[in-house]
Structure formats: structure tokens, C-alpha cells
Amino acid sequence: MTDPVGDGLDRALEGAFTRPLPKSAQAQMKYLVKQLKGTRATARLLGVSQRTVERYVKGGLKRPRRELRERMEREVKKRWQPKVRERARRKASTTDGLVLSARARFGFTAAAGTTDDARVRDIIQALPPDWADRLFTAREQGATEQQLQRIAAEGLAEMYFRANNTRAHGLGVEFTDIDRVDVGL
Known part of the structure; x- marks a missing residue:
């Protein structure tokens, strides 16, 4: 998993699907041809011949x-x-906002005399709609991982460590060594 947050956002939206994706290679290819309005555009997208x-x-x-199957599935899911x-x-x-579940190393920058040693934590935290909007908007605008x-x-x-900015003012959080990120809607 190269993009844990971006892929997590995509999986969360895919969880809202009301119908299953086409399963067979033929059904997936037919869907892509229909969406892209032709076999030439589909071939170009998938890197195969018309x-x-x-x-x-x-x-x-x-x-x-395998490589073609994965490309087809990815392109079908995208559309x-x-x-x-x-x-x-x-x-x-x-x-509604979203729920972010992460296992990663969290470290802190804070006032002198406080602990800032990074350690691996499992955190499940609901993020309000404005944070969900920031994440989805950034994803749509091509933000990097x-x-x-x-x-x-x-x-x-803001929401977990500073309790919606009611404590630990000025605490900065470093989010590194990500093991997994799951996003739920």
C-alpha cells in the first residue's frame, strides 16, 4: 500500500456502492469501452492493443x-x-464526517518539559465534516500522499490529542511510520 490515506479515502467511497462491480474480464472491459466511448481509448488507457x-x-x-487485471479493476472502480x-x-x-482509524507512530512538539517521544499508537477517531471535506477536496485536487x-x-x-482544541494548546503532532489507515463514512 503506497498511499494509505488516499487509498483509505477511495475504499470508504467504494463502500457506499449499491451494486457490485463487474466481475469477469469481459464485463469489466465492456464497461470501460462504454464509459470511454470506444475500444481505442480503452486500449490507450490500459496500455494494450485495440x-x-x-x-x-x-x-x-x-x-x-495480473497487471492488466489490476489496471482494469482500478479503472472500473474509479468510474x-x-x-x-x-x-x-x-x-x-x-x-456526518468520517472515522479515521490509524496505526502509526505519533510524536509531538510541545512546550519544554513535556514528553515528545514518538511511539506507535492505534487510534480510532471521528473527524467532523470540515476535516472530511478538507481530505476529500485535497484528494480530488491531486494532493500528494x-x-x-x-x-x-x-x-x-485537533480532535484526539487536543480534544477539539480544549486542551494541550500548541501541541504539534507528527504522523509517521504508518502501518495502516482505514477510513469509514
Whole structure:
């Protein structure tokens, strides 16, 4: 997992899907051809020949190699049920917020005399809608994984460590050595 926060946001939105993704290679390829309005664009997207795409659509080819199968699944997920995905994102960004579950190393910067030793923690914290909106907006605008991690760390610092800014004012949180990040809506 190269992008734990970004992938977590994507998985959370995929959890809102109301219908299952197409399973077979033929069904996935047909869906992509329909979405991209042609076999040429689909072939370009997947890095295969137009004839290969046509063979999958007709059912002549059934079992793609692993790399192609993963690309097809990723591209189908990216385009599947855009209205459902947008509705879930809007609900999280305006009313519900999200739940961030992370296992990572957290360290602190604070006033002299306090402990700032980093240690691995398991944290499950609800983040309000404004933090959900910041994360989803940054993801849509092409933020890097480091930027998403910084936003997540700021949200955890405010809501978990500073208790919605009612204590530990000025406490800075470092979010490193991420083992896992799960996002729930």
C-alpha cells in the first residue's frame, strides 16, 4: 500500500456502492469501452492493443495477466457509480464526517518539559465534516500522499490529542511510520 490515506479515502467511497462491480474480464472491459466511448481509448488507457480490447469484449480472451487485471479493476472502480460516490462524499463533507482509524507512530512538539517521544499508537477517531471535506477536496485536487497525511495528522491532533482544541494548546503532532489507515463514512 503506497498511499494509505488516499487509498483509505477511495475504499470508504467504494463502500457506499449499491451494486457490485463487474466481475469477469469481459464485463469489466465492456464497461470501460462504454464509459470511454470506444475500444481505442480503452486500449490507450490500459496500455494494450485495440484488438486485445475487442477480443475481451467478444469473450475470446477471458483471463488477463495480473497487471492488466489490476489496471482494469482500478479503472472500473474509479468510474463505478459516480453519483453514489459523490452523494457519499457530500454527506461526509457536510453532515456526518468520517472515522479515521490509524496505526502509526505519533510524536509531538510541545512546550519544554513535556514528553515528545514518538511511539506507535492505534487510534480510532471521528473527524467532523470540515476535516472530511478538507481530505476529500485535497484528494480530488491531486494532493500528494504526504499532503493527505499532513491533513489527517492535523485532524487527529485537533480532535484526539487536543480534544477539539480544549486542551494541550500548541501541541504539534507528527504522523509517521504508518502501518495502516482505514477510513469509514
